Amino acid sequence: MRIGVVGAGPAGLLFALLAKRRRRDWQVEVVEQNPPDATFGFGVVFSQGALAFLERDTPDLHAALAARMESWPMQRIVHRDEAIDIDGNGFSAIARLQLIQFLQELCRAAGVEMQFGRRLQAPPPADLVVGADGLNSMVRGTQGFAPRVEWLSNKFVWYGTRQRFECLTLTFRESAHGAFVAHHYRYSPHMSTFIVECDAATWQRAGLGRMSDADSRAYCERVFAADLGGHALVSNNSMWRQFPLLSNAVWSAGSCVLIGDALRSMHFSIGSGTRLAFEDAIALDLAFAEAGEDVPRALAAFERERRPVVEKLFNAASASSWWYEEFPARMRGFDALGLAYDYMTRSGRMSDERLRAVAPGFMTRVKKES
Numbered sequence: 262m263r264i265g266v267v268g269a270g271p272a273g274l275l276f277a278l279l280a281k282r283r284r285r286d287w288q289v290e291v292v293e294q295n296p297p298d299a300t301f302g303f304g305v306v307f308s309q310g311a312l313a314f315l316e317r318d319t320p321d322l323h324a325a326l327a328a329r330m331e332s333w334p335m336q337r338i339v340h341r342d343e344a345i346d347i348d349g350n351g352f353s354a355i356a357r358l359q360l361i362q363f364l365q366e367l368c369r370a371a372g373v374e375m376q377f378g379r380r381l382q383a384p385p386p387a388d389l390v391v392g393a394d395g396l397n398s399m400v401r402g403t404q405g406f407a408p409r410v411e412w413l414s415n416k417f418v419w420y421g422t423r424q425r426f427e428c429l430t431l432t433f434r435e436s437a438h439g440a441f442v443a444h445h446y447r448y449s450p451h452m453s454t455f456i457v458e459c460d461a462a463t464w465q466r467a468g469l470g471r472m473s474d475a476d477s478r479a480y481c482e483r484v485f486a487a488d489l490g491g492h493a494l495v496s497n498n499s500m501w502r503q504f505p506l507l508s509n510a511v512w513s514a515g516s517c518v519l520i521g522d523a524l525r526s527m528h529f530s531i532g533s534g535t536r537l538a539f540e541d542a543i544a545l546d547l548a549f550a551e552a553g554e555d556v557p558r559a560l561a562a563f564e565r566e567r568r569p570v571v572e573k574l575f576n577a578a579s580a581s582s583w584w585y586e587e588f589p590a591r592m593r594g595f596d597a598l599g600l601a602y603d604y605m606t607r608s609g610r611m612s613d614e615r616l617r618a619v620a621p622g623f624m625t626r627v628k629k630e631s
């Protein structure tokens with residue numbers, strides 16, 4: 262069987278690796294438009310739960326990643342100069358480039374054929390085409406899938422910084438023009454991701470749309486001066502964007518199937534885009550374990566197993582993203598502890614009982630002070 266994978270992000274590389282390991286006689290080819298050492302952004306973050314599935318399904322990958330990751334046992338909310346720690350909410354992070362290059366090495370060793378620097382205009386000829394080509398998927402655009410996109414109104418930009426943060430932190434700050442929030446965490450001993458977000462009205466008033474990259478960074482450095490400790494913000498093709506909530510009514514068309522961000526986006530506030538891309542890849546591979554070379558049967562099994570899980574998480578991520586759409590009002594309405602509690606219960610998945618079990622220290626404080 263010949264398998265053509267479009268896109269060498271986390272989803273495409275992991276599926277290619279697993280498929281080739283499953284059947285060494287299958288020809289697995291990955292085509293990527295960028296060079297092997299190019300990537301957008303800085304680090305990616307995984308919750309402890311997200312890593313548990315990797316340990317279960319790909320223990321060798323998990324062991325190698327765990328040794329390279331920055332980890333911490335709690336999350337922090339900073340508001341009105343007060344820091345609230347939420348115990349039990351642990352995360353790990355790694356540089357996206359390191360993650361991608363490690364997957365490339367494993368693919369090469371397994372015998373996956375990879376071509377870089379080649380942008381495909383149409384799906385390649387193959388018995389199975391895997392569209393792992395991200396949010397603006399060419400495969401999705403050419404094969405009659407039925408995508409639905411809803412744009413969030415907030416603006417965000419993905420920077421890095423050499424400031425070292427203790428843990429995954431959400432910092433809320435006011436400027437003369439309105440409210441800002443930064444999502445930040447270290448992903449290596451020397452670098453941190455620093456995503457800045459604000460509502461559309463604040464972005465307009467601040468004139469951020471008319472600023473150069475350097476001026477925009479300087480503005481954000483002033484807003485978060487207390488948090489950056491004198492370190493600059495670093496760009497990497499960093500542009501102000503709006504987040505698209507993307508979903509697909511149809512998951513496969515003929516011999517083409519979508520996985521990862523091509524299939525659906527997952528708002529970065531639940532930090533699960535890469536995790537879901539990995540889980541899609543694992544689920545698609547497992548569908549072939551059952552179906553052998555029967556592509557239609559495998560694609561039907563993939564959708565049957567995966568769709569309910571994805572839809573549940575998509576709804577939670579959407580609820581989380583809507584919380585961010587209203588964050589300036591929430592900042593005005595709550596002190597730091599109140600905002601942290603409101604944040605933790607935002608997706609509707611976290612009851613007080615569950616939160617007491619996960620974050621007993623935090624909930625004791627909530628009970629005492631409310």
Ligand SMILES: Cc1cc2nc3c(=O)[nH]c(=O)nc-3n(C[C@H](O)[C@H](O)[C@H](O)COP(=O)(O)OP(=O)(O)OC[C@H]3O[C@@H](n4cnc5c(N)ncnc54)[C@H](O)[C@@H]3O)c2cc1C
Nearest residue numbers: 268270271272293294306381394395521522529534535538
């Ligand atoms: C601001 C921001 C912060 C984020 N933070 C996190 C986080 O902390 N943790 C997390 O887990 N996720 C995070 N994500 C999400 C994460 O980056 C994605 O969900 C994840 O990369 C999806 O993997 P993928 O393989 O599906 O797609 P991608 O990583 O987008 O890979 C797709 C690949 O396909 C290639 N490609 C596209 N079209 C073609 C073509 N026609 N021909 C050849 N190649 C093509 C692209 O160059 C790319 O390499 C964040 C996203 C954003 C925007």
